[in-house]
Amino acid sequence: MKPKKLSLTIQPRRPRYLERFQQYNASGIGTNFLGFTFNDENVRIERAAIASVTDEFMQQLQSGAANPAETIPAFLAALRANGLDAIQEELNRQLEEFYAAR
Secondary structure, eight states, rough: OOOOOOOOOOOOOOOTTTHHHHHHHTOOEEETTTOOOOOOOHHHHHHHHHHHHHHHHHHHHHHHSSSSSHHHHHHHHHHHTTHHHHHHHHHHHHHHHHHHTT
């Protein structure tokens, strides 16, 4: 006995979904950062220090265990004391070079 073929017609839940999705993607706005990669070679020590400070403060802030009015200023001060400004300067320098090369 030959097996019967099962033939189902599946109707999409949302008509023209793919067409609308493609229109949505086509309407996107690009970013000026496309192709940029930050090289942290000159600020590796500062990045490690920032990661350590973030580990110290972030869990307290995210869980609500610390008073944000006191902890956020201390967190920001610790970030600056451990090289945040140097990282920002290096990032800006690299971005300026990236844009100049375009």
